[in-house]
Amino acid sequence: MSPVLTPFPLLQRIKFRDAGTLLGLLLIGGVFAVLSPTFLTAPNLLNVLQQSSINACIALGMTLVIISGGIDLSVGPVAALTAVLGASMMVAGVPFGLAVAGALCIGMLCGFINGALIAWGGLQPFIVTLGGLSLYRALALIFTGGQPIFGLPDGFRALTNGTLAGVPNPVVIVAVLAICAWVILNKTPLGEYFMAVGGNPEAARIAGVPVTLTKLAAYMISGLMAAVAAMILIGRLGAAEPTMGTLWELDAIAASAIGGASLMGGRGSIIGTLIGCVILGTLRNGLTLLNVQAFYQLLATGIIIIVAMLIDKATSGK
C-alpha cells in the first residue's frame, strides 16, 4: 500500500501523541507569553532549556527504563554518588576527562547492579531501585562524610558553563544524547526489544528477544544518564554535594508520563519526554517570572501531570 500523501510530510511523521504534548507546551507557553513580557525573549527561552536540561538528561534514561516495563527510582542518588566520586578524582589531580569517564562508568555500574538484581534476580524494579535510592545515597554520604567537595578544575567547569553558537553547552550535550536515545529507541533492534519486553515480556522471550540483556541495557543507560546529569550539574555549581539529586526520579517520571510513556511498559516517546521536560521547566520559569510562590509551582506541576494523564485516557484508542 502506498503511504498517504500529505502536503506536510514532516508533520505526518510526528506522532499523534507527541503532537498533543507539543500543543500542551504551546498552550502553557502562550499563557506565560501573554502574562509576562520577559518570557518570550531569547535569553529566557535558552534559560528554560538550560534549566530543563538536567531533568531531560535523567528523563531520557528513565523513559527507556519505563518503556522496557521497569522504573528507576535510584537516579538521584546514583547522580550524587557519581558526582562525589568524579569530583574527588578531579580534586585529587586526575585529568578531568579521565575523571568524567570514570564517573560515567560508575553510573553504568550502578545501573548494572540494579539491572542484574531485576533481570537475573527476578526482583521487582520498584523495590530494587527503592533500595538503590537509599543505598547509593548512603554511599555518597559515607564517602564524603556528608561534606560537599569543592575546587573543581576550571577546564572542566568551562566545559559545562560554555556555549556553542550561543546555546549553553548543557543544552547541546542533552540534545546530542536525546538524538542518540531517539535513534536507539526507534532505529535499532535494542529499541524494538525495549518496547517488546515492556509490552509483553513472555511473548518477547518466546519470540527470541534477549529479555535479560534488554533490561540490563535499560538500567545501565539510565545509570549512565544519571552520571552525565551529575557531571553537568557539578560543572555548573563548581562543587559536588552528596545530597544533590533529591527527587530527581520523580521529575523524570513525570516528564516521561507527560510525554506519553506508559508505566505499564511498552509505550513511550523520546520526543514526548523532551517536551514533557520543557513543559515542567516552562512552568517553573514562567511562574517564577510572575512572582508566584513556590508552593503554587508545585501545585501547577501536580495539576499538569494529572491533566496530561486525563487527556491521555480520553484520547487513547485513537
Added chain:
Amino acid sequence: MIPRLSLSQIEKAFGAHKVLHGVSLTVQPGEVHGLLGENGAGKSTMLNILSGVLSADAGQIEIDGAQVTIASPRSASLAGVAMIHQELQQVPELSVAQNIYLGAALRRAGGLLVDRASQQTEARRLLAPLDASIDVTAPINSLRVAQRQIVEIAKALRANARVIAMDEPTSSLTPTEFDRLVEVIKALAARGVSIIYVSHKMDEVFRICQSATILRDGRLVARVDLPATPIPQVIALMVGRELSHVAHQSFASDQVLLQVSGLSRGRAVQNAAFSLHKGEVLGIAGLVGSGRTELLRLIAGVDSAEAGTVAVNGRPVASGVRARIKAGLGLVPEERKRDGIIRHRPVTSNIGLPAMRQFSRWGIIRRTKLRTRAEELMQEVRLRPFDVSKPIGSFSGGNQQKAIIGRWLAADTQIYLFDEPTRGIDVGAKAEIYDLIEKLAQQGKAIIVVSSELPEVIRVSDRVLVMREGRIAAELAASEITEANIARHAIPAS
C-alpha cells in the same frame, strides 16, 4: 409466545467503520441459541452490546416483552443478562463464594461487614445442582477451568439471570468436561433460562443449540433451526462460500530434521522421544493436561528440561529459546494474547522480532526492508485488513495468528511448533491456516501440531503421537489415524 430476549435492528459503528447493520436476534425462554459467524462478523459486538460493554447506535432490546436500556454491565445484570466470557473474569486469589458474590456481597451488621457464612451457604446452594464437588471456600485459582466456568454460571444464577451469553465456553475443556457443561446448559434451559452460545466448533453447536442466528460482515444472514440444517449449509452461510475438503497429501521425506530424546520435566513430560522428518506434519493429540503444551515448550526451549536432548540435523542444540530459534525452531503458542503478540506494536515489529539483526545494517533497522518482507508474507497469508503498520492488537485472532506464523517465516524457521493453531479462530481463517501448514510441509519444513480438536489433527497430520499423563502413549501411522484410535490411547486406563 413472548420471546425471552429480542434485539431488533441493532446498529453499531466505530468511527466510519460500521460493524453491525440492523441485526436482529430473538431467543425464546429456555432456548439454547447459537450465535454464529466468522471472526469480524459482529458476534462479539453483539455480545458486548447485550452485556452493556458497548452501547448500540440504534435498535431496541426487549426482555420478556419489556423494552430495556442496557447502558453498562451493571444495568445488563439488573435486566437479567449475564455474560460468561471466554477469558473468565474472576479474581484468582478470592474464594469461589467471594467470586460468586463479587460486587454484590451479602452484608451483616447493618451493611458494614461482609457476611461470609451466608455467602458460603448460598454459594453451596447455587452450585449444588451444577457441580456439588466444588469447594466454595477454595480460591478460584485452585480450580480447573471447567470448574471456574461452573462458578461463573452460578454467579449468573445468583444475579437471577434470565439470559446467559457464553462466549467460546469450551475452548479449554476436555471432552468429559464438555459433556458435563452440556448437562448444565440443558438443566438451565429446563429452568427457563435462555442461553446464547457462541462457538466456532460446529459439532458442539449442533449438539447443544436448538436454533442459531448467523452473521456475516455485520449483517444478519439467516436464522436456522438446529440440528435440522446440515453443517455444510450452516458453514456456507457463515463464510459465504463452500469450504472444500482437500484430501490429505503428505510431503514427508526420509531425512530426520528434529530428534527429541529422553526429554523430561517433572510429571508433566516424562522421557519423550521421537523424530521429525523434513516435510512432515506430526500431530500431537491427547487430553488437556496430558503434557502436549509442556512438551512443545521444552522443545522450543521456553521451559528448561530436566533431562533429555533436542537435536536438529543431528547436532544437539543448547537449551534456551534463543539457541533453539537459531537452530531453526519456532513456537506458535496457544495463548496468543499472553505468549504471542506484543499488542501495541505494529505487525511489522511483531514479525521482525526474532530476526531483527537480519533486518538491520550497522545496528540500524532497515524499516523499508522489514516492511516489504512483512507485506510480502502477509499478502501470502491474506492478512485482513491488509495494513502491516497497524498495532497487532487491533486485528482479529485469526489475523494475529497469521502474523505470528509470519514471524517465523521471516526468521527462516525450519521447524514449526504449533500449539492449538486454530484456537478461537473462525472457520474461514482456520482453512487458511491449514493451507499454510500444508504449504510449509511442501517447502520441506517440519511441523508439529498440538491440537485438542481431533478433526484438526486428523486433517493436517502425516503421523500422530498420542500423549497420556506426560508420556507418549502411542504413535499412529497415517493409516491408523482415526478418532477412535486417538481416543483409545489418550484416555487413561484406570
